[in-house]
Amino acid sequence: MIAELGLAALWLAAALAALQLVAGAFAQRDGTTELAGLARPAAIIQGVLAAFSFLMLLILFAQTDLSVKLVAMNSHSAKPMIFKLSGAFGNHEGSMLLWITVMALAGALIAAAERRLPERTMMATLAAQAFVGLGFYAFLLFSSNPFERLPQPAMEGMGLNPLLQDIGLVFHPPTLYVGYVGLSVAFSFAVGALLTRQVTPDFARAMRPWVLGAWIFLTLGITAGSYWAYYELGWGGWWFWDPVENASLMPWLAATALLHSASVLAARDALRAWTIMLGVVAFSMSMVGTFLVRSGILTSVHAFAVDPERGTFILVLLSIYIGGALLLFALRAGTVSEGERFSVTSREAALVFNNVMLSAILGIVLLGTLYPLLTEAFDVRVSVGPPYFNPVGAIFVVPMLMVMAVGPLLRWRQDNIVRIRLPMLIAGGAALAVLLLVTVTTNIGILPLLGLALSAGLGIASFMPLRGRKLRLLPLATWGMVIAHFGIAVALFGMASESAFSEETLAAVEVGDQAEIGPWQVVLSEVRPTAGPNWTALEGRLLVSYKGGTSKEIDPQSRNFWAPPQETTESALVTRWNGQLYAVIGREAGDGRWQLRLWWKPFVTMIWYGGILIALGGVLALIGRLFADLKRRAVKLRGAERRGLSVRNVEPRDAGA
Amino acid sequence: MKRWILWVPLAMFFGFCALFAYHLARPKTEFVASTMIGRPLPEFSLRAAVADRPALATADFRDGKPRLFNVFASWCIPCAAEAPQLEMLRRRGADIVAVAIRDRPDDVADFLSRYGNPYSRIGADDLSEVQLGIGSSGVPETFVIDGDGMITYQHIGDIRASDVPVLLQKLEEAR
Incomplete structure (x- = not known):
């Protein structure tokens, strides 16, 4: 029933x-x-x-x-x-x-x-x-x-x-889905505006909260998914450029660009066609990403049961919706007038630059994800991984971060770069100081080095827009921007630090032996069998101490599930303010010794704290926008009552025709 | 803005659709074949997994006779499912040797008494070393090894009735 x-x-x-x-x-x-x-x-x-x-x-x-x-x-x-x-x-x-x-x-x-x-x-x-x-x-x-x-x-x-019976995975899919599907609203808005040719600041203001809401969920979903992969898969990595990870990253990149271009449209009535394009692209990326995986064409850890009939259905749906919207865009966008002009040194220009950078990164991720499919059509099997994504992405990420530090300081329409020389000098000086300091004291790769320097510069620059403002009167949306940008700096610091300073060791130890990793001493005190509802495990009891301090017990496990037979590692973590110790126990290495894999990852947690800050910035901005809208609506209502008019919008003339 | 630029996204999307359609239409090869095919077996010498069958070492393959090399385990359910097909292969003249992955002698003996024993030799691969060495990532898998100890064919997953003639033919080719 x-x-x-x-x-x-x-x-x-x-x-x-x-x-x-x-x-x-x-x-x-x-x-x-x-x-x-x-x-x-x-x-x-x-x-x-x-x-x-x-x-x-x-x-x-x-x-x-x-x-x-x-x-x-x-x-x-x-x-x-x-x-x-x-x-x-x-x-x-x-x-x-x-x-x-x-x-x-x-x-x-x-x-x-x-x-x-x-x-x-x-x-x-x-x-x-x-x-x-x-x-x-x-x-x-x-x-x-x-x-x-x-x-x-x-x-x-x-x-x-x-593997799916994990509390993290109870929330991870719905969170991401709200993000993906929330972008459908932006898509419908864009298509609606193209049909009526009414691409106005009001349109951008109407669309913005939806994009912001979806973007917050995407940010949280990606952050949570990354942490889950990190502690559950037991490889010590936090991002693998897996097709499904990319499928969640691509809509996020498009939504981030859309968020910023909608702000330009709302504030300055510029970037009309571009905003529409991003509105179409953001949801298209959600659909393409999701269904690429669902159709079974790309294989990944997130395997779904696949049948070709569904794949065909999906392809038809994609071509109708995305193809239709892009066709409409090609036909109509030329008739949407361009909007206001702005100078090269203006906040709009900075936002446009970063929109282009975000789109380029999106293109790179898309290409990297599809490239194996492309070569497979010519019978060449390749797999594209970090050696492609990291350096090629950095080409665009680095200038984007630099402009991101400066952009919020610029005025709309036209500004003089000399006006903001002081904050630029401070942020640039900080970045340069870190660059020099790290180059002299350590020997790390170029990408982590740049990451550390940029995170310092950006971290300082992100608070610069608060300079000379009355903090109590500052709109919530501005606070949101400051916190989200600071979150990017924090996450970047975590990524750079993890990549530059992580230490790893694989030790074969007997019970009672000690292993060292970074500032940690790790003693294997016992290995005992243990059992859960549908698995058995060997559990290692490790006594760990940081720089010889009081020791703490952690229990990594090597689990065997029997239906279906599958071996998983349950890592054990010790989190300090300055990083995480990550321990995995492997199999017996013979002669009574056990394989112990240990990582010391300085400041790795900053990656996810950064993600949370970014989402928090989004939440503040959303609340600020919604309150501002309510206030504006109330004012409009009162004005209309005074004039004895209905508040319902009266149909305006076709703007574009 | 130039008009033609507006058509670029649509054109790119159609390219993507064509790729998508091509891959949908094309039969999916589900397994990644071992890169060990065409290469010699790695050197190993395993103890016997059960009392009534001899142990297994690389040297046993260098007598000029092609063999099937089955990777199985008593805890593996598809391995039980393929037992009748292995028996059929043995009756049609295939010499089948095996490694039991991470197993106990009692469990292997129990498994063989229940599902039949088509093997002439069984080595105990307690740490999956041989399994990994020949490029197998799961159980069951079956390899064809020629008389010089070269790996010529890999079958992933349980052997179905329809796979029996294929394996017999691959054995013939390995002569």
Whole structure:
């Protein structure tokens, strides 16, 4: 019954999406008709129905209803409740339902809350959102139905991959999905604005909170995913340039660029076509990245069950949506007038420069991810890794960081570089001092060296916009920018330090022996067997002390799961303010000695603290923008009441035609 | 802005779609073949995994006779599934030797008594050293070794009934 309710709600939601599309499209032709009035309610009810459908799936998983195929394939009656629930979206069908639910809820939110856009653009946006939604409903209902029943209920479920039974992975997928799919709103806004040719500062202001919200979730999702890979995979690395990691990085890069170009559009009415382009690209990257992995064309650690029919469906969806939007862009962007001009030394110019740099980095990551596919078409197998991504990316990251330090200090439209010579000298001096100091005292690679110097310069420069301002009166959005930019400096410092100063050792030790790594002494005091619900493990007890201080016990494990047979390492970490000790125990090396792999990673945690700061900056900016909008709306409302007018936007003339 | 520039993103996207379509249409080779193919077996000498079969060393392969080299373990379920196919291969004249990966003699003996013993020699590869040395990353895998101890073919995963003629032919080719 519950499965049928969920399926019915899904069909109804799809029908409402169709209604929303038709209503929005008719509004383009006839202006405000009765039909057009249905678009907003349709969007809202569609959101409610999709959420209801997802709730039904969660209930099925909570009850472990084994007559439903998806539950039988991906769950087990003996799993803890939290993993039963996360099992609902730890598979292809469930995650697609989550995707469509987030998308429908976002559509409902725009329909309910967005009042700044001209009504016609709003209708076009809702129609675009519904059009994209319909494709995914079709995909779900025709080729990935999560509510399919089995002819005979299964006796017991098949369980969930033990590696996925981790609390981090309960939150990681939904967080990233909210980010990916939140960008669909920016996509629909861009398409809507192209259709009506109304690319205005108001349009940018309407779009910005959505981009900001999605970007915050993406930032958090990537940061959390990186930390998970670091402690769970036991290789001591925090970023592997794996296709799925790249798939999450590419929308983030596009969204970051979009965020900044939308700010230029909102403040200065410039960069119209560019903002539209990025709006299309950001969500396109979410779709391309996600489906490249789903289709099974690229293989990665995040393997999903694959069948070619789905791959074809996905390709058709991608070509309709992305191809359609890019076609519209090619036809219409030329008729969107260019907007305001600005000088080479201005904040706009700095933002444009960094937008180009971000786009270039995006291009590099995309190329690196697709390159193996390209060469495979000519029967050459290659794998592209850090030796490509790191130096080639740095070509663009380094100038970007330099401009990022200076840009926020510049005035809009036109400025004189001499005016900001003092802050530039301070930040540049700090970077140079670090550069010299590190070059003289150590012998590290060029990239980490540049990273350390730039993080010092940027860290100082990021606070410069506060100079001479009354801190109490400073808008929250400016605080957000300062903190997010500082977060970049912090993360960069962590990355550079990890890469430059990490020490690694592989020791074969007997029980009672001592190993040294960096400032740490590590004694293997015991190796004992231990067992969990579906694994056995050898656990090493290590007594570790920092520079001979009091010792602390940590217990790395080498685990053996038996269904499916899989060996995993559970690393053990000791976190200090200045870095992490990372320990992995390996197998017995014969003659009673054990393999112990140890890393000392100075300041590695700064990478993730930086990520959190970046997201926090986004949150502050979002709150600031929302409050400013509410205030502006209240002022507008009062003004309108005084004049006895309706507050609803009156249709303006076509700006571009 | 020049008009043609606006078409560049669309053109690039179509390039991407073409690549995507090409890869969808093309049958996926699921496994990465061992780079050890065409190279000699690494030097090893393993103790016997069970009492009633002799041990295994590289020298045993240099008698001019091609063999199947099966990588298995008693704790591996697909290994049990491929046992009938191995038995069929043995009856059709294949000489099959094996290494048991990270196993205990009692468990191996138990496994063989339950699923049959098609092997003429079984070495105990306690640390997966031989397995890694010949480029195998999982169990079960089956290699064809020619009479000079060269690796000529690798089969990854359990042997299905349809794989039996393929393996027999590869053995024939290795003569």
